[in-house]
Amino acid sequence: MKIAVMSCIHGNYEALEAVLLDIDRQKAEKIYCLGDLVGYGPHPNAVVEQIRSLDIPTVQGCWDEDIVEGLSACDCSYPSLLAETRGKLAHEWTNQEVNPEVREYLAQLPHTYKEDHLCFVHGSPSSNHEYLLPEMDAFTALERVLSSDADVLFCGHTHVPYVRTLDSGHLQVKVNQPNSDEQPAISFSTPLKRIINVGSVGEPRHGRPNATYVIYDTETQAVSLREVEYDYQTTCAAILDAGLPSIFAWRLARGLEFAEKADDPTHVCER
Amino acid sequence: MIIAVASPPGAGKTEWICQQIAQTNKPVGYFSPKTDSLPIDTIYLQSKYPQLKIYQTGEEAALLTESDQTITYIEIPWYLDLSGIEPLLTRLNSHRVAIISADVNNTEFKTWADEVVSGNQITKLTTSWQIHRGVLTGEILDFDSLATFWLEMTQGAYGEVVRAKGIFDLEDGQIYYGDFIPNQPELEFKPLNLPRWLDGRPTRKSGFEIVGNKLEQAEIAQTIKDCCVPESAISYYQQQVKESLATEPEVELV
Numbered sequence: 001m002k003i004a005v006m007s008c009i010h011g012n013y014e015a016l017e018a019v020l021l022d023i024d025r026q027k028a029e030k031i032y033c034l035g036d037l038v039g040y041g042p043h044p045n046a047v048v049e050q051i052r053s054l055d056i057p058t059v060q061g062c063w064d065e066d067i068v069e070g071l072s073a074c075d076c077s078y079p080s081l082l083a084e085t086r087g088k089l090a091h092e093w094t095n096q097e098v099n100p101e102v103r104e105y106l107a108q109l110p111h112t113y114k115e116d117h118l119c120f121v122h123g124s125p126s127s128n129h130e131y132l133l134p135e136m137d138a139f140t141a142l143e144r145v146l147s148s149d150a151d152v153l154f155c156g157h158t159h160v161p162y163v164r165t166l167d168s169g170h171l172q173v174k175v176n177q178p179n180s181d182e183q184p185a186i187s188f189s190t191p192l193k194r195i196i197n198v199g200s201v202g203e204p205r206h207g208r209p210n211a212t213y214v215i216y217d218t219e220t221q222a223v224s225l226r227e228v229e230y231d232y233q234t235t236c237a238a239i240l241d242a243g244l245p246s247i248f249a250w251r252l253a254r255g256l257e258f259a260e261k262a263d264d265p266t267h268v269c270e271r
Numbered sequence: 272m273i274i275a276v277a278s279p280p281g282a283g284k285t286e287w288i289c290q291q292i293a294q295t296n297k298p299v300g301y302f303s304p305k306t307d308s309l310p311i312d313t314i315y316l317q318s319k320y321p322q323l324k325i326y327q328t329g330e331e332a333a334l335l336t337e338s339d340q341t342i343t344y345i346e347i348p349w350y351l352d353l354s355g356i357e358p359l360l361t362r363l364n365s366h367r368v369a370i371i372s373a374d375v376n377n378t379e380f381k382t383w384a385d386e387v388v389s390g391n392q393i394t395k396l397t398t399s400w401q402i403h404r405g406v407l408t409g410e411i412l413d414f415d416s417l418a419t420f421w422l423e424m425t426q427g428a429y430g431e432v433v434r435a436k437g438i439f440d441l442e443d444g445q446i447y448y449g450d451f452i453p454n455q456p457e458l459e460f461k462p463l464n465l466p467r468w469l470d471g472r473p474t475r476k477s478g479f480e481i482v483g484n485k486l487e488q489a490e491i492a493q494t495i496k497d498c499c500v501p502e503s504a505i506s507y508y509q510q511q512v513k514e515s516l517a518t519e520p521e522v523e524l525v
Binding site for chain 2: 079080081082083085086246247250251254
């Protein structure tokens with residue numbers, strides 16, 4: 001069965017519509033969404049209503065959570081003071097814009113969604129603020145997939161799509177005990193696992209304005225990273241009309257989105 | 272000897288002067304008229320050559336009296352009218368050097384100069400260029416924010432930019448130099464060889480200068496403001512840097 005997985009729409013209705021059309025053309029039988037339906041973009045309500053009306057299984061992204069619970073990320077989630085100021089502006093605007101039904105919908109979204117051997121998360125199984133970056137060390141990456149009890153972990157949050165295959169390996173854990181020469185060891189083999197980052201529909205960060213998402217074949221395990229052109233100028237105009245900072249439109253048009261980004265990819269906010 | 276240097280923006284006056292200073296053993300002086308409020312090039316050169324004698328506006332007479340022992344460069348900002356500074360240059364009997372891109376036939380500079388030196392390829396100067404200057408003395412900026420702003424600015428987010436340069440006090444206590452000329456290899460911000468400032472707001476001069484077309488000056492000012500470390504965080508950052516420097520192991524070169 002062909003499934004489509006998308007993430008990080010960020011209130012960009014034009015991009016969402018283009019991706020839904022492409023999914024239809026690809027004849028995917030089911031769609032999943034990895035959250036961040038709102039934030040930065042000018043149409044948070046329309047995006048949520050569309051996802052909801054299509055009954056798409058969706059997990060909660062960090063932006064969705066922040067709209068429900070208030071800003072919860074600590075300062076270190078932002079790469080700079082400037083990004084923090086802009087992120088807070090976007091949050092405040094979105095917070096005022098979303099209607100009660102949308103807020104209610106975002107509040108009831110789960111952090112993870114599992115179906116058979118597939119797991120869907122926004123950031124990681126540990127936190128929707130955590131970045132599973134492609135260069136993350138293999139042991140930590142494997143731990144994240146194993147903790148989800150799935151073979152394939154779909155995530156978003158970085159806005160840059162990638163597929164990472166973690167080959168089956170043999171792990172051995174030894175425990176040093178004081179006053180003892182014995183080193184009890186536990187060893188086990190790990191099956192092949194995969195992390196599939198589906199990129200971003202509405203706020204790409206790969207240097208082009210095009211929306212990205214993934215088509216996955218559950219039978220062949222084939223992954224297709226899709227890049228979809230859309231009329232981003234309409235979204236840019238809507239950003240300006242909404243009174244959002246013009247720099248959001250400028251960056252969107254260049255695929256230069258920058259959201260929060262922890263220096264330490266395994267950083268989990270404790271605030 | 273007094274050498275007056277002029278060029279369109281970004282052609283390479285300061286860099287040429289820098290090269291000349293490096294090649295001489297004689298005492299060297301430097302004067303850049305009308306830049307006292309934001310002496311970006313002066314601070315850059317001074318950081319490279321601490322022994323450089325700097326002349327301020329009002330000290331023009333000293334240029335002449337000391338010209339026997341010193342080679343003094345007068346860097347003429349591109350926005351100064353050459354005819355306006357002519358009486359001074361005549362009085363000083365200065366040698367005139369124009370830095371011009373090889374593909375530009377700039378008769379004004381060629382007529383004015385005693386010597387023409389080939390400079391950077393630059394965007395053709397037109398009357399529509401604006402100059403936007405921001406004095407940041409007393410402000411401390413966040414490096415990553417500044418890098419974001421600089422990328423946006425040089426890529427045209429705030430209007431078409433043909434030249435930008437600046438000196439910025441950053442949270443690590445160092446003062447950094449940034450320089451942008453279209454079509455030239457992009458220069459990373461580099462710390463200048465000047466003492467770290469780790470005691471409150473710096474009183475030394477800093478700021479930026481952007482030359483371009485349709486510059487969104489209010490947007491630029493607001494974005495730079497958003498790059499500044501708030502008052503409440505300055506002493507915290509400075510304390511962190513002090514502690515970090517105190518615990519850094521001394522490295523002995525062998």
